[in-house]
Amino acid sequence: MSSMPEAMRHVMRDPRSKTLEDPLSLVTRLASRFRTLWMSWTYPFASVGGEFRAHYTCDLRRSIAPYVRIGDSVRLDRDVWVNIPVLPGTNEPVIVFDEGCKVGKRCMISAKNRIHFERNVVLAPSVLVMDHNHAFENVNVPIKSQGITPGGTIRIEEGCRVGFGAAIVCGKGELVIGKNSVIGPNAVVSRSVPPNSVVAGNPGQLVNDLLVNDLPAADAR
Amino acid sequence: MTTTISNPSGAVAVVEGLNGNGLNRATEQAMSKPNPKSFEDPVRVFLRALRKLHSLWLSWTYPFASVGRRFSVHYSCSLSRTIARYISIGNNVLIEQNCRVDVPIVREGCSPAIMIDDECRIGQGGTILAINRIHIERDVIFGQSVLVMDHNHAFEDVTVPIALQGTTKGGTIRIEEGCWIGFGAAIVCNEGELVIGRNSVVGVNAVVTRSIPSYSVVTGNPARVVKQFDSSKGKWVLGSSAARGSEAQSQPVEVTV
Numbered sequence: 001m002s003s004m005p006e007a008m009r010h011v012m013r014d015p016r017s018k019t020l021e022d023p024l025s026l027v028t029r030l031a032s033r034f035r036t037l038w039m040s041w042t043y044p045f046a047s048v049g050g051e052f053r054a055h056y057t058c059d060l061r062r063s064i065a066p067y068v069r070i071g072d073s074v075r076l077d078r079d080v081w082v083n084i085p086v087l088p089g090t091n092e093p094v095i096v097f098d099e100g101c102k103v104g105k106r107c108m109i110s111a112k113n114r115i116h117f118e119r120n121v122v123l124a125p126s127v128l129v130m131d132h133n134h135a136f137e138n139v140n141v142p143i144k145s146q147g148i149t150p151g152g153t154i155r156i157e158e159g160c161r162v163g164f165g166a167a168i169v170c171g172k173g174e175l176v177i178g179k180n181s182v183i184g185p186n187a188v189v190s191r192s193v194p195p196n197s198v199v200a201g202n203p204g205q206l207v208n209d210l211l212v213n214d215l216p217a218a219d220a221r
Numbered sequence: 222m223t224t225t226i227s228n229p230s231g232a233v234a235v236v237e238g239l240n241g242n243g244l245n246r247a248t249e250q251a252m253s254k255p256n257p258k259s260f261e262d263p264v265r266v267f268l269r270a271l272r273k274l275h276s277l278w279l280s281w282t283y284p285f286a287s288v289g290r291r292f293s294v295h296y297s298c299s300l301s302r303t304i305a306r307y308i309s310i311g312n313n314v315l316i317e318q319n320c321r322v323d324v325p326i327v328r329e330g331c332s333p334a335i336m337i338d339d340e341c342r343i344g345q346g347g348t349i350l351a352i353n354r355i356h357i358e359r360d361v362i363f364g365q366s367v368l369v370m371d372h373n374h375a376f377e378d379v380t381v382p383i384a385l386q387g388t389t390k391g392g393t394i395r396i397e398e399g400c401w402i403g404f405g406a407a408i409v410c411n412e413g414e415l416v417i418g419r420n421s422v423v424g425v426n427a428v429v430t431r432s433i434p435s436y437s438v439v440t441g442n443p444a445r446v447v448k449q450f451d452s453s454k455g456k457w458v459l460g461s462s463a464a465r466g467s468e469a470q471s472q473p474v475e476v477t478v
Contacts, residue, residue, distance in 0.1 A: 038264065057318075062262040079318060081345065081365075106319075106346055108365050108404065126346075126366055128404040128425060134362075136422050137457060139436050139450050142360035142399030143420055144340065165366075165405055167425040186405070188426050188440070202426050202442045 031056040045070060046093040055080070066091070071099035077125070083110040085132070085148060103127075104164075114153040121160050124185070128167040129154060131175075157195070163187065271296055285310060286333040299323070307332050307351075311339035311359065320347045326388060328352060343367075344404075354393040361396050364404035364425070369394060371410045397435070403427065 035056040040048050043065040049072035054060070058076045060068070064084040074097045076082070084094050095109060096116045104125035109115060112132040123129070132151030136143045152170040156177045162168065163185035168177065171190060177183070178195030189204040198207040275296040280288050283305040289312030294300065297318045300308075304324045314337050316322070322343075324334045334351040337343075338359040346366040349355060353371050372391030376383045392410040396417045402408070403425040408415065411430065417423065418435030427444040436450035451458045 042262070059318075062260070062265070079345065106366065108345070126405065128365070130404075134401050134422075136401060136420065136438070139420050143401040143422065144342070144360045144362045144399065165426065167404055169425060186426050186442075188424070203440065 028056070039065075046091075049074065049099060058082070063087070064094075067094040069093040069096045071097055071101070071119075073100050075102045077103060077105045077107070079106045080104075081108045081110075083108070084112070085110060086112055088113075098158075111154075112148065112151045114155075116153075116155045118156060118158040118160075120158060121156050121162070123162045124164040124166070126165045127162050128169070129156075129162075130168070131170045133169065133171055157181075279305075289314065289339065295320070307334040309333040309336045311337060311341070313340045315342045317343060317345040317347070317365075319345055320349075322349045324351055326352045351394075352388060353391050356393075356395045358396060358398045358400075360399045361402070362400075363402045364406070366405045367402050368407040368409070369396075369402075370408070371415075373409060373411055397421075 032053070032055045035058070036052060036054045039045075039054055039060070040052055043060075043062050045065045046067065046069040048070045051073045052070050053074070054076040055078045057079050059079070059081040060076075061083075064082070064087070067084055067088060068082065080103050082095060088094055092114075094111045094114055096114075097103075098117060098119045098121075100120040101117045101122075103109070103123045104127065106125055107123050107127045108130070110130045110132070115129055115131055131154045133149045134143055135146040135149050138146055149171065152173045152175060154168060154170050154175045154177075156162070156168070157179040159180040160177050160183070161181075162183040165186040166183045166189065167187075168175070168183070168189045174192070175190070176192045177189070178193055178197065180196050181193050182198045183189055183193075183204070184198065184200030184207070186202060187200050187204040188202045189199055191204075193199055193206070199205065200207050272293065272295055276293045279294055279300065280292050283300075283302050285305045286307065286309040288310045291313050292310055293314070294316040295318045298316055298320045300316075300320075300322050304327070307324045307327065308322065320343055322335060334354055335349060336354070336356045338357060338361075340360045341357050342362045343349070344363045344365040344367065347363050348368045348370070350370045350372070355369055355371050357369075371394045372388045374383050375386040375389050378386055389411055392413045392415060394408060394410050394415045394417075396402070396408075397419045399420040400417055400423070401421075402417075402423045405426040406423045406429065407427075408417070408423070408429045414432070415429070416432045417429070418433055418437065420436050421433050422438040423429055423433070423444065424438065424440030424447075426442065427440050428442040429439065429444045433439055433444070433446070434449070436452075437446045438448035439445060440447050446460070448457055448459055450456070
């Protein structure tokens with residue numbers, strides 16, 4: 001916190017921020033708090049950190065909890081869907097959130113093999129992260145009945161930010177989004193991205209490399 | 222088996238219980254045997270009951286053009302009773318959270334404006350808006366946040382705010398059997414008929430404004446065919462059959478769906 005920019009401190013001292021919160025919103029906050037405590041206490045997570053916060057509308061089934069590892073200060077916002085379509089045969093965690101991850105509203109995370117969010121990854125609303133796909137090769141059967149592909153693994157490294165509506169889909173092999181990369185809004189990423197890069201568009205293309213000096217220090221986030 | 226022993230001096234020693242092979246016994250057991258299936262959260266059972274009740278209430282009391290068996294719709298969906306008679310729903314249709322199925326402008330002879338056939342699944346946050354006709358045939362699955370709209374806002378008059386300009390005339394949309402519409406795709410038809418052929422795949426975040434042939438994969442914005450089933454060869458080939466041999470062949474595109 002000590003390295004917070006001066007401008008940001010000013011915003012935080014803005015007297016308008018002292019306006020009382022609507023008491024009605026306390027109800028939903030309370031519901032979310034109860035849901036979080038309920039999940040932390042009764043769900044058999046692989047591990048769950050302190051200050052984990054999940055909105056009460058989150059969709060995370062209890063049966064997949066043994067394969068989900070949640071670090072400290074992880075936040076799951078409204079309508080986030082965390083899913084494991086096929087339970088794996090081992091006890092290895094399939095979805096890993098390291099500390100400080102924030103998952104925005106309406107995100108969908110679906111893992112069959114492994115999806116790893118490293119520290120301080122921020123997902124904007126409506127992001128899709130999926131390490132498998134529907135199979136569609138058989139033309140005689142509706143795609144709905146063809147099951148899913150074997151898929152690959154996804155690792156989103158420390159400090160990445162994923163923009164609104166972006167999709168990170170891994171058909172096969174390993175997809176790595178390098179450290180401190182930025183994925184633009186509505187981009188579609190299906191290949192690995194080097195560290196400190198900016199990806200935008202559909203299909204996603206490398207726009208430019210970020211200068212490392214321009215980045216705020218990791219502890220400021 | 223890991224045991225932690227605190228000795229009087231305050232130091233912590235970790236003792237690993239190893240078996241003959243040097244493998245941790247607990248790990249070995251875990252690797253050979255999957256986790257026992259944990260029972261479902263009782264709160265979730267309550268929510269499922271709520272959903273079931275909502276679906277039954279809709280099927281019994283809403284004046285749908287037709288409604289099939291085991292219609293399941295989440296209670297957070299916006300599906301108004303006044304437009305229910307312009308909607309026809311088949312058997313085993315599943316509509317997930319926060320969907321909007323609506324007929325914003327009711328016109329003469331458009332009934333039913335929205336037809337969802339048997340076994341369709343509409344993912345979370347889907348939006349289906351029709352003023353003419355949207356026909357979703359059987360076994361179609363939708364990802365999340367899909368938009369299907371057979372009209373648009375008019376914007377040609379520069380002196381009036383677009384909000385007051387109404388909608389365009391619009392066209393009709395037909396999504397044929399067995400398709401899969403990926404996450405965040407938008408299917409918008411301004412005029413004429415837009416048909417998405419059988420067993421086609423619309424990729425993630427694709428924007429579709431024209432018809433798509435059967436057995437093809439489209440991605441991107443604007444959507445183009447990146448993969449198609451060649452019935453003469455009996456296999457999937459890159460690029461569309463029309464553009465084959467030219468640009469599409471020389472730049473093979475990785476299929477993202």
